[in-house]
Amino acid sequence: MKIQYLEIVTPEVDALCVQYSAVHGMTFSEPDANLGGARTAKLRDGGLLGIRGPMHDQETPVVRPYVLVDDIKAAVDAAAEAGAVVALPPMELPGHGTCAIVIQGGIDCGFWQA
Numbered sequence: 001m002k003i004q005y006l007e008i009v010t011p012e013v014d015a016l017c018v019q020y021s022a023v024h025g026m027t028f029s030e031p032d033a034n035l036g037g038a039r040t041a042k043l044r045d046g047g048l049l050g051i052r053g054p055m056h057d058q059e060t061p062v063v064r065p066y067v068l069v070d071d072i073k074a075a076v077d078a079a080a081e082a083g084a085v086v087a088l089p090p091m092e093l094p095g096h097g098t099c100a101i102v103i104q105g106g107i108d109c110g111f112w113q114a
Contacts, residue, residue, distance in 0.1 A: 004112035005066040005099070006043070008051045009059060013039060016051050034093050066099055066110030075111045076100045084109070 010016050017028045017039055026041040026049070038050030047068075054060070069075040072090045080086055084102035090113075092098050097114040 002045065002047065002068045003043070003065045004047045004068040004097075004114065005110065006047065006049045007038065007062075007064045007066065007110065008049070009054055009062045009064070010051065011053055011061070013051050013053050017041075020049070020051070034095055062108055064101070064108040064110050066112040069111045069113055072098050072100055072111050072113040076102060079104065079109070079111075 008016065020026045020041065021028065028039040028041045028051070031037040031039055031052075032050075035050050036052045036055055038052035040048045040050045043049055076086055076090060079102040082104070084104040086100070087103050087108070088099070088101040090098050090100045090111075097112055099113075100111045102109050102111070
């Protein structure tokens, strides 16, 4: 299993970017509109860390890993069959791939197809 994208949603985007830069030596991009305004930094294994603010009033802070899959539809279907709620069906993100979110037992899990 490879984490393709690690998403952190927080109302304190700039402060968290400063912390990760100071502690881990990461360099963050300017906000990427195709990733919900996330500021991103490369992970050692080739994935991305994205830190963004909530996109609506009901979105609470969360750390959400997106695992790389070969077939995102099959992954979402398998998760749903296992009892997960599909929170976001497969959605293309221009220039980045396709993502989806499922929730199982209160835990968000993302899938990413590059």
